[in-house]
Amino acid sequence: MKKVDHIGIAVSSIDNVLAFYEDTLGLSLLKIEEVENQGVKVAFMDGGNLKLELLEPLHKESPIAAFIEKKGEGIHHIAFGVEGIEERIKELQTKGVRMINETPKPGAGGASVAFMHPKSAHGVLYELCDKSNIKGE
Template identity: 80%
Template sequence: MNRVDHIGIAVSSIEHVLPFYEQTLGLKLLKLEEVSSQGVKVAFIDGGNIKLELLEPLHKESPVAKFIEKKGEGIHHLAFGVQGIEERISELRDKGVNMINETPKQGAGGAMVAFMHPKSSHGVLYELCDKTNIKEDHA
């Protein structure tokens, strides 16, 4: 793991919570994007030393919608920046970690992503986020 890339926060409505981040906390919106493969609308917020990723479900079957239904809005995942995501997945599996994604999927900003199952990581949902093939880090 190279670094913490971002913290994912599940929200019911980006439009509703964005004023808190921008006006109350004084943080800057970097980008809005839909990630259909994950069933979410995403807002990246510049948190200074780390990005915050607000995740709004696009439909009721989205994993984020199910998370909000079960646990409510709040911290959803912690993402680690990695290089060579396929090799990281293999290394983690060799160490007994169950992966939600056995192969990487396209994520926000063009990154390739894969999630570890929280049962293998003491209740925390971790994301591997590989931006190696992205020419510019948009988010």
């Protein structure tokens, strides 16, 4: 793991919470985009040494909608920046870690991502986030 890349925070509405992150906390909005294959709209906030990723469900079948229904708004996952995500997945599996994604999938900003199952990570949902294919990252 190279670093903590971002912390994902589930929210019901990015529009409703953006003022808190910008005006109250003084963070800058980097970008907003939709990631259809994950059923989310995301807003990345500049947290200095890492980003905060606000995750809004696009529809009721979104995993984020299910998370909010069950647990409410709040921290959803912690993402580690990695290089060679396929190798990291295999390495974790050889160490007994169960993966939600056994192969990487497209994530926000063009990153390749894969999630570890929380039952293999002491109740924490961790994401591997590989941006090595993105210029300037």
